Amino acid sequence: xxxxxxxxxxxxxxxxxAAATLIASRRGMVLPPDKPEDDDVIDPFGRSWQTYELxxxxxxxxxxxxxxxxxxxxxx
Numbered sequence: 001x002x003x004x005x006x007x008x009x010x011x012x013x014x015x016x017x018a019a020a021t022l023i024a025s026r027r028g029m030v031l032p033p034d035k036p037e038d039d040d041v042i043d044p045f046g047r048s049w050q051t052y053e054l055x056x057x058x059x060x061x062x063x064x065x066x067x068x069x070x071x072x073x074x075x076x
């Protein structure tokens with residue numbers, strides 16, 4: 001078992017692990033979107049610069065949420 005798995009919830013590592021466990025437990029509880037293409041991020045590999053920008057725009061809100069959760073979990 002790694003150190004993060006053994007970390008108490010009172011430590012930043014323990015809080016991150018607890019947050020990840022909680023988030024994982026909620027997987028599948030939300031109905032899928034009406035349009036299946038709304039549940040995916042466009043793959044820009046080998047495509048135009050505009051496609052890379054679109055992919056980044058699709059990822060940014062999710063990354064902002066990851067940063068929010070990790071920041072909250074690691075605050076003293």
